[in-house]
Amino acid sequence: MRLREIFARAAAPGAQAALPEIAHGGWAGRALVAAALFAVIGPFLWILTASFKYQIAIYSGQFPFTPTLSNYTDVLFGRRSDFAANIGNSVLVAVISTIAVLVVGTLAAYSLRRFRWPAWVSGGFLGWTLVFHMVPVLTLIGPWYIAFRSLGLYDTRAALVLTHVTINLPMTVWLMSAFLREIPREVEEAARVDGCTPLDAFVHVIMPLAVPGLIAAGILAFIFSWNEFPIALSLTSRQTATVPVAIARFAQQYETQHAQMAAASVLSTIPAVLLMFVGQRFIVRGLTLGAVK
């Protein structure tokens, strides 16, 4: 059976009401789900409590313990910590690279779908996005390092924005072309008959209909940029480091600063937690569509 049919059926509400009775796993099934939930949530609770403990309480495994905000104030406002600046860098890079990749990726997806490009252009482009997406990013970091050094972009946030746009481009193009496929061509033809230029039709007719896709791709691009570690580790130093690099520094110093590492890690998960509640529908759609394609 074609995968796309299966997913289309899953999206139809109400059709699958009888499934729980058939897949009913009895107590073993429920125990499995409960164990999985516990396994997923447990580590988060563990690091959350650790982040509110004094270093000494972490080391002695004390429970119950006197909660403290000192790790957070140390990390955010301490004189030896750049974490506030790191958050600023991460937000800046993630926001700008997300906007840029949405513009570039949506235009490309629309172009490949709407215009008749010769097969070697569209096939070559999509094939290359696939290969690039699968290759570990560390393989390109050597040439990037040399190129950015000679351009004077090494250790700048601009270099991070450029590379993050590049690594998120394949995902954005695939997601957007999957979403654009669902917009009937007649909609656009009607706009053209009414005298819209192609650009007008794209901006005023296609874009509004593609908003769910833009949200899904935008959330994922933002998260991937926020989380990105190897590039930021290799191409930044103290001034331009992002949040993941800062967390690694807490973990990698001669003596791991466990309490501060915990607080910084908890802070780094805030965007994910917010988006999980606000954008769940879009995230699931984005992740599974990416897989089906």
Next chain:
Amino acid sequence: MSPGALANRTFRHWSLLPAVFLFAVLTLYPLVNLVRMSVSTIEFTQGTEDWRFTPRANFAQLAADDVLRPALVNTLIFVAVSVAAEIVIGLALAIAVAGLSRGKQWVRTAMILPILVPPVAIGSMWKLMYNYDFGIFNQALTAVGAMPVNWLGSTQLALGSVIVVDIWHWVPFVFLILFAAVEGLPVDLLEAARVDGATRSQVVWRIMIPLLRPAIVVAFLFRSILAFKVFDEVFLLTSGGPGTATELVNLHLYKVFFEQNQLGYGALLSLAVIAAIVAFLMVARRASAAVQAR
């Protein structure tokens, strides 16, 4: 040519251009540069780049690299074990959650969290839990009177401990894909089988899982590739140690580039990795086409 057609053509070219430009400058050009670098020795003396043409030395170094072999072996073990475990657990979980009559949405919400949080944060989370002196596992062991275990510091256990973290991280992703597929199964077919007297486990093994095969293949391919890209968590947990017990291809690449400053040799390694992935892609495409067609 009418103005409309002209506008159409202009827009057509401009719409694809930014993406092509970006790819050309930031992936194709670096790839070409990688070839040039791979036969060179590059040193920075007083801020200027010094390139020397040394293909023989680079290839000799590849042959003599005694970290590469354990890194390759560990990576293959890492990918094979973690992906297999993720598929099995993710599939079982997808079917079990589909069998719940209430609360599916909540399970799904919780499952998204590990996929979205920074892998570095996952690394530090598990670094705390695996800690020899105060981690949760050793606290539990000592509480029942057992000896504490050096999860990340022992050569026998470290790779296994790192694999567990990857399984924890990515079971939710496999679950999401397979859960969506389970929810889309043709319920009338499953019901008909039940009416004809098939037991629940027969329905699962004989009908559901065969129908899910395309989705399982997709999850398998996605995870194999992503597992091969792993870097962040392992960098935080062990950085490849103790010795080379958890050394992986990506960690080795990073160290060659940025700890040993061997840009030329690093480029040669990078090309080898890219070639291996392209070969895997070509084989996997054939194989998955064969599976899907059956």
